[in-house]
Amino acid sequence: xxxxxxxxxxxxxxxxxxxxxxxxxxxxxxxxxxxxxxxxxxxxxxxxxxxxxxxxxxxxxxxxxxxxxxxxxxxxxxxxxxxxxxxxxxxxxxxxxxxxxxxxxxxxxxxxxxxxxxxxxxxxxxxxxxxxxxxxxxxxxxxxxxxxxxxxxxxxxxxxxxxxxxxxxxxxxxxxxxxxxxxxxxxxxxxxxxxxxxxxxxxxxxxxxxxxxxxxxxxxxxxxxxxxxxxxxxxxxxxxxxxxxxxxxxxxxxxxxxxxxxxxxxxxxxxxxxxxxxxxxxxxxxxxxxxxxxxxxxxxxxxxxxxxxxxxxxxxxxxxxxxxxxxxxxxxxxxxxxxxxxxxxxxxxxxxxxxxxxxxxxxxxxxxxxxxxxxxxxxxxxxxxxxxxxxxxxxxxxxxxxxxxxxxxxxxxxxxxxxxxxxxxxxxxxxxxxxxxxxxxxxxxxxxxxxxxxxxxxxxxxxxxxxxxxxxxxxxxxxxxxxxxxxxxxxxxxxxxxxxxxxxxxxxxxxxxxxxxxxxxxxxxxxxxxxxxxxxxxxxxxxxxxxxxxxxxxxxxxxxxxxxxxxxxxxxxxxxxxxxxxxxxxxxxxxxxxxxxxxxxxxxxxxxxxxxxxxxxxxxxxxx
Amino acid sequence: xxxxxxxxxxxxxxxxxxxxxxxxxxxxxxxxxxxxxxxxxxxxxxxxxxxxxxxxxxxxxxxxxxxxxxxxxxxxxxxxxxxxxxxxxxxxxxxxxxxxxxxxxxxxxxxxxxxxxxxxxxxxxxxxxxxxxxxxxxxxxxxxxxxxxxxxxxxxxxxxxxxxxxxxxxxxxxxxxxxxxxxxxxxxxxxxxxxxxxxxxxxxxxxxxxxxxxxxxxxxxxxxxxxxxxx
Ligand code: SF4
Numbered sequence: 001x002x003x004x005x006x007x008x009x010x011x012x013x014x015x016x017x018x019x020x021x022x023x024x025x026x027x028x029x030x031x032x033x034x035x036x037x038x039x040x041x042x043x044x045x046x047x048x049x050x051x052x053x054x055x056x057x058x059x060x061x062x063x064x065x066x067x068x069x070x071x072x073x074x075x076x077x078x079x080x081x082x083x084x085x086x087x088x089x090x091x092x093x094x095x096x097x098x099x100x101x102x103x104x105x106x107x108x109x110x111x112x113x114x115x116x117x118x119x120x121x122x123x124x125x126x127x128x129x130x131x132x133x134x135x136x137x138x139x140x141x142x143x144x145x146x147x148x149x150x151x152x153x154x155x156x157x158x159x160x161x162x163x164x165x166x167x168x169x170x171x172x173x174x175x176x177x178x179x180x181x182x183x184x185x186x187x188x189x190x191x192x193x194x195x196x197x198x199x200x201x202x203x204x205x206x207x208x209x210x211x212x213x214x215x216x217x218x219x220x221x222x223x224x225x226x227x228x229x230x231x232x233x234x235x236x237x238x239x240x241x242x243x244x245x246x247x248x249x250x251x252x253x254x255x256x257x258x259x260x261x262x263x264x265x266x267x268x269x270x271x272x273x274x275x276x277x278x279x280x281x282x283x284x285x286x287x288x289x290x291x292x293x294x295x296x297x298x299x300x301x302x303x304x305x306x307x308x309x310x311x312x313x314x315x316x317x318x319x320x321x322x323x324x325x326x327x328x329x330x331x332x333x334x335x336x337x338x339x340x341x342x343x344x345x346x347x348x349x350x351x352x353x354x355x356x357x358x359x360x361x362x363x364x365x366x367x368x369x370x371x372x373x374x375x376x377x378x379x380x381x382x383x384x385x386x387x388x389x390x391x392x393x394x395x396x397x398x399x400x401x402x403x404x405x406x407x408x409x410x411x412x413x414x415x416x417x418x419x420x421x422x423x424x425x426x427x428x429x430x431x432x433x434x435x436x437x438x439x440x441x442x443x444x445x446x447x448x449x450x451x452x453x454x455x456x457x458x459x460x461x462x463x464x465x466x467x468x469x470x471x472x473x474x475x476x477x478x479x480x481x482x483x484x485x486x487x488x489x490x491x492x493x494x495x496x497x498x499x500x501x502x503x504x505x506x507x508x509x510x511x512x513x514x515x516x517x518x519x520x521x522x523x524x525x526x527x528x529x530x531x532x533x534x535x536x537x538x539x540x541x542x543x544x545x546x547x548x549x550x551x552x553x554x555x556x557x558x559x560x561x562x563x564x565x566x567x568x569x570x571x572x573x574x575x576x577x578x579x580x581x582x583x584x585x586x587x588x589x590x591x592x593x594x595x596x597x598x599x600x601x602x603x604x605x606x607x608x609x610x611x612x613x614x615x616x617x618x619x620x621x622x623x624x
Numbered sequence: 625x626x627x628x629x630x631x632x633x634x635x636x637x638x639x640x641x642x643x644x645x646x647x648x649x650x651x652x653x654x655x656x657x658x659x660x661x662x663x664x665x666x667x668x669x670x671x672x673x674x675x676x677x678x679x680x681x682x683x684x685x686x687x688x689x690x691x692x693x694x695x696x697x698x699x700x701x702x703x704x705x706x707x708x709x710x711x712x713x714x715x716x717x718x719x720x721x722x723x724x725x726x727x728x729x730x731x732x733x734x735x736x737x738x739x740x741x742x743x744x745x746x747x748x749x750x751x752x753x754x755x756x757x758x759x760x761x762x763x764x765x766x767x768x769x770x771x772x773x774x775x776x777x778x779x780x781x782x783x784x785x786x787x788x789x790x791x792x793x794x795x796x797x798x799x800x801x802x803x804x805x806x807x808x809x810x811x812x813x814x815x816x817x818x819x820x821x822x823x824x825x826x827x828x829x830x831x832x833x834x835x836x837x838x839x840x841x842x843x844x845x846x847x848x849x850x851x852x853x854x855x
Contacts, residue, residue, distance in 0.1 A: 006639070011682050011833055016640040024652070024712040252652055252712075254638070254645045306652030306710070337655070338663060338671075 060247030165236030321617030374424025637714030785812030
């Protein structure tokens with residue numbers, strides 16, 4: 001098989017390096033001597049998947065074990081897929097070039113809804129039956145995790161088991177169970193394995209739950225149909241984040257990937273509490289790494305990879321309490337050998353610009369800020385703790401420090417949005433242009449203000465989960481309005497495809513029933529939906545029609561506070577009461593403070609999951 | 625500043641690296657190996673290293689060359705040892721030597737490349753037929769191919785850039801030996817030669833899935849030929 005791939009297929013496809021493997025630090029184990037073999041599937045191309053920190057963490061964590069191996073597989077690009085089907089080559093892992101069907105486990109990470117069709121396609125390319133119910137005991141166990149697994153229902157018929165929450169510790173327990181099960185005498189049934197797996201905290205086995213509906217299609221009840229499955233599946237969370245396993249020898253890709261640098265995770269979680277943001281709910285509480293751990297890890301990573309850039313990653317790196325000190329130490333220590341530091345996620349304020357100033361060694365390209373909404377009223381509704389003053393100070397500082405372009409991220413279609421808020425976006429953009437013009441003087445010709453407008457997608461486990469998405473028409477109208485208002489030589493306006501956001505919303509809030517539409521869409525040729533040149537909206541609409549579903553029921557309908565949501569049997573830590581209270585605070589245009597700086601707002605995570613906010617550089621806020 | 629020249633092989637495991645990928649890989653190899661390489665001045669300092677000739681995606685090579693400028697002295701054996709530890713599987717560090725300051729850059733010096741090309745046939749070809757066709761092909765003073773360039777398709781005569789060309793049947797395959805010019809004045813790639821040969825001769829050879837291995841890069845000064853590592 002390898003010969004056919006290398007000699008017949010790879011010479012004829014674009015970017016053959018995507019399928020070559022053999023990267024420095026990739027792990028090649030002796031297949032025959034390892035009891036548990038896991039294929040990690042990333043449902044997008046190599047360059048995207050290799051930029052994903054979660055993959056790197058789990059790859060390292062599993063391969064450290066002597067009794068398990070993990071190999072990688074990415075979604076083959078369409079040209080490669082065509083050749084695979086022509087030559088009848090099944091999907092294979094990059095490390096050993098083994099067919100995926102020969103592994104014990106096929107584990108997917110779910111980073112965005114619009115990768116679901118790729119997941120189905122990867123099962124199909126592996127020769128594995130797509131539906132869980134059609135796979136007998138000889139097929140690999142198919143599992144999935146990642147943020148999008150917090151509403152797993154659209155994938156329920158295809159995935160045997162989901163892991164809800166953080167994987168570093170749970171993956172060990174899962175592998176232990178599989179190993180034990182493989183050692184049992186006699187016929188090994190998958191049902192027995194699933195029964196054992198659902199005892200691992202965080203594991204959700206959809207077939208052990210039945211969904212009942214009211215006549216209007218709204219869920220009546222989700223109940224476990226076996227005695228041993230938990231009523232509610234509680235998410236996993238790492239308590240001692242500072243000491244959790246972190247890859248010290250990450251794979252160094254040969255070809256440029258999206259994040260082609262050392263990714264050093266400085267903290268996990270964010271409690272700023274933006275009400276639309278799923279990451280801000282499901283990764284709570286905030287847990288920081290100590291500067292000592294980070295400096296040690298950085299040193300190892302530079303030595304083991306040869307990268308010349310370290311990115312301090314997290315949901316919001318300027319919130320890291322020790323960021324200043326860590327930055328300085330890193331630059332002192334490694335600056336002379338040509339290693340730079342970068343900060344990918346910054347708040348829109350002065351402090352963040354100060355930080356950015358310190359790390360920008362090279363050309364000052366562009367700084368990105370995300371005010372998200374155009375007026376203070378709407379920013380209060382979404383609980384985005386950024387004021388116009390913050391933003392203006394930040395862009396002033398940025399222009400003064402030599403940046404000539406800034407990017408501003410907004411969201412349209414947010415709950416409570418009015419015409420004024422759209423105008424507010426345009427007004428803010430023009431104010432930024434004015435500031436820039438004043439500071440840059442005759443260099444103003446080089447100034448660029450990029451305004452990006454994404455569309456609000458309601459997500460599970462957020463205070464805004466009950467809110468509908470605007471219709472495609474409404475979103476398009478708003479985009480066109482902004483496009484007209486933002487016609488200016490110094491402004492670039494871009495927006496997201498409203499049709500794509502609509503499909504995303506269907507799967508973000510859809511229950512088990514939308515699985516049929518997903519399967520149908522894949523059969524109609526949908527894949528790589530997040531690649532604009534591959535997205536086939538008409539096929540999606542055809543799929544919904546074919547299976548008799550109204551997609552707007554999921555995307556555009558306000559969910560009632562009383563109704564059972566498709567993910568209500570999953571406990572993300574954050575309580576329903578907290579989400580409802582945030583929902584009503586939004587209606588009152590009231591903000592909620594960050595528990596790191598004020599008191600605990602009792603979101604439920606620390607109380608329910610027995611964890612604590614862990615801030616290394618300041619006082620620790622005990623939950624009340 | 626001391627300058628060191630290193631000979632390395634690009635094997636099967638890294639066949640699909642582009643030249644850019646290979647350069648980036650060496651940047652990282654050098655950092656992992658903690659080689660005290662010199663950096664260029666200016667806004668965006670980059671390590672001072674140079675390669676002899678770009679190697680296409682899919683092509684392996686027995687001998688490639690790279691020059692590094694160092695900011696401090698370090699023993700040759702040490703360099704080789706450290707690099708060897710730091711390279712990914714498929715890249716092999718073979719040997720090295722210090723070169724004088726006034727040695728011309730590799731790019732300027734190296735002007736010939738030899739390849740072994742393995743091609744599959746749709747039906748076997750005997751050596752006589754093959755030799756006849758090769759002979760006739762080489763008698764041409766002009767072999768025109770269409771090259772796609774940034775400015776659109778262009779005609780190019782590759783014959784002057786073909787220094788040597790022969791072939792022999794090996795089972796069902798044909799093994800070609802090709803030596804071409806590599807320099808700014810006319811790079812000829814082995815796949816161009818094979819394609820032109822197959823098109824002209826009409827022989828049933830599959831020129832799309834050929835395996836190319838570069839066996840040698842060298843300097844041809846008319847009177848003498850030498851490898852850049854021997855000087
Ligand atoms: S329980 Fe309190 S301290 Fe913990 S994350 Fe929630 S609000 Fe913050």
